Amino acid sequence: MKNQFAKIVAVLMVLAMAVSVFGLCASAAETTTEAQVAILGDVNFDGKVTIQDATLIQKAIAKLATLDEAQVEVADAYEDGDVNVKDATAIQKWIAKFEDANQNIGKPMATADEATPGEATPEESTPGEATPEESTPGEATPDEDATKDEATADEPAKFYTVAGAEGLCGVNWDPAQNVMTDDGDGTWSITFTGIAAGTYEFKVVENGAWGNPDFNLEGNAANGGANAKVEVLVDNATVIIGFDGEKAIVEFVTAPATQDEATKDEETPVEPATKDEETPVEPATKDEATADEVAFYLVGWINSADIYDTSYAFVDGVVTVTLTAESYVAVQDENGTIYWTNGWLGKDVTSAVLATDYATTDKLFVPAGTATFTWDAATGTISYTVA
Numbered sequence: 001m002k003n004q005f006a007k008i009v010a011v012l013m014v015l016a017m018a019v020s021v022f023g024l025c026a027s028a029a030e031t032t033t034e035a036q037v038a039i040l041g042d043v044n045f046d047g048k049v050t051i052q053d054a055t056l057i058q059k060a061i062a063k064l065a066t067l068d069e070a071q072v073e074v075a076d077a078y079e080d081g082d083v084n085v086k087d088a089t090a091i092q093k094w095i096a097k098f099e100d101a102n103q104n105i106g107k108p109m110a111t112a113d114e115a116t117p118g119e120a121t122p123e124e125s126t127p128g129e130a131t132p133e134e135s136t137p138g139e140a141t142p143d144e145d146a147t148k149d150e151a152t153a154d155e156p157a158k159f160y161t162v163a164g165a166e167g168l169c170g171v172n173w174d175p176a177q178n179v180m181t182d183d184g185d186g187t188w189s190i191t192f193t194g195i196a197a198g199t200y201e202f203k204v205v206e207n208g209a210w211g212n213p214d215f216n217l218e219g220n221a222a223n224g225g226a227n228a229k230v231e232v233l234v235d236n237a238t239v240i241i242g243f244d245g246e247k248a249i250v251e252f253v254t255a256p257a258t259q260d261e262a263t264k265d266e267e268t269p270v271e272p273a274t275k276d277e278e279t280p281v282e283p284a285t286k287d288e289a290t291a292d293e294v295a296f297y298l299v300g301w302i303n304s305a306d307i308y309d310t311s312y313a314f315v316d317g318v319v320t321v322t323l324t325a326e327s328y329v330a331v332q333d334e335n336g337t338i339y340w341t342n343g344w345l346g347k348d349v350t351s352a353v354l355a356t357d358y359a360t361t362d363k364l365f366v367p368a369g370t371a372t373f374t375w376d377a378a379t380g381t382i383s384y385t386v387a
Helices: 002-037 051-061 069-075 085-095
Strands: 160-164 188-195 198-206 228-232 237-243 248-254 296-301 318-323 327-333 351-353 364-366 369-376 381-386
Touching: 051 069, 051 085, 051 188, 085 188, 198 237, 198 248, 228 237, 228 248, 296 369, 327 369, 364 381
Parallel strands: none
Antiparallel strands: 160 198, 188 237, 198 228, 237 248, 296 327, 318 369, 327 364, 351 381, 369 381
């Protein structure tokens, strides 16, 4: 009887130890799986990196979405310790297979201790879901809705970039940067943040290279068509540029002050004036538009840079500028209104009548040298001489 009891106790102890060991193994397996769920760039945690992840980052930057701590960790696709527009661009470049794309994108963020031989690799992580190799632009995935006709290895899907002034795009007219997000409905968009007040020119470029179609706000602007233009009224603004497949679109411009709080009318000095205090008619004479009453500035593409500020002010209708390179100029008043030429006038014109209501936004060509400009605000005439 004692021997039988001892055998029963021994069996129970063996079973208890087996259950304990099984529980420890299961716990370790769960910990390993959780450590490998975090994939660099997989912001929406669907097991793969797609354009939806770049879009989610852009929405978070524009305060249209909120990322939790885990999402912030995987959203740092640029790997600079911060979440900003560089991360969205890094994902877009990885999807578009740019040579300089961050190849860590799409890989689990597990450490060497967490991912040892025999454990899941990037191709094995999250069974049943697409891996980075399965979610490239050359293959069809449910999220990207690609077909063989739209995107094959021999004929990759089209993508679009925004090239323009450095103050808007971060680099000066580089068509290979600033890849737009495919919104999945036949439109593309990109968000720029921290933009200073000013007027900026840009174009949407197909497949990241000049020579392909490029677009302004009216449509295809290849072969010398005018640049698109966006006017930013306040500093530290957010600008969203869109593209509908046919033309560029300025979708959104804002800043710490909203458009209702900071408009042209609010920024002009005549806003608080009443008819009794100050009207354009009372002091108006033939000389009403002088440098003393209204400030004017020479602006445009000056010395290989976009200048739309108060750098070159007319004093008594005259300003002298040393031009180290060919430049293209217009005139801007203190309210931000720009006076353009009536189309492209050529390189041999030294005088022109400028206005704000021309159909184009062309500027006056000026060769390199020490140029003296004369501006007659009453007639809208600008002329120059170069020494």
